[in-house]
Amino acid sequence: MARTLSDKDLSILKKLAPECADTTCSGSGFHYQSILPPVSNHYALDDDDFEERLKRLDLFELRYLAEVILDGSESLCCVQPEHAEILARLLSERVSEDLGKRVMAFYTAAGEGSY
Incomplete structure (x- = not known):
């Protein structure tokens, strides 16, 4: 689902990738519509x-990412499989095991991305 990144999304993106000066994808020329694929x-x-970048996020930011993944607004379709596993593991360790499992199941159900 295409979306325009909110101020909260942009704040998280900048925390994960402070070197991100422009939110335009160099490959497509479109503005980023998700946080995790560009990272x-x-x-x-x-x-x-x-993993180190994800560890910069606090529990509220991690939970928010999980929520927008599970509601379908944050795309995981281009996230590398290893990175989806890292995210799910960190969610399990830092937020809740159930949430980590749900995010990984969501990623897997989507065909493990299109990476």
């Missing part, structure tokens, strides 16, 4: 870097 594909150097 996964454009800013994180590797799996460890992606």
Whole structure:
């Protein structure tokens, strides 16, 4: 589902990728419509870097990400499979095991992204 990133979304994106100066995807030319795909594909150097970026988020921000993933407004379709697993693990460890499992099930049901 396409969306315009809210101020809260942009704040989280900047926390995850402070080097993000422009919210326009270099590949498509469109503004980012989700938070995690650009971090996964454009800013994180590797799996460890992606995890370190997610660890910058507080519990409220992690829970918010999970909520917008589960309501379908935050896309995981282009998130690398390893990064989806990292996100689900961190949600399980820091927020709730159930939430981590639900996010991973949502990702898997969507065909493990189109990455």
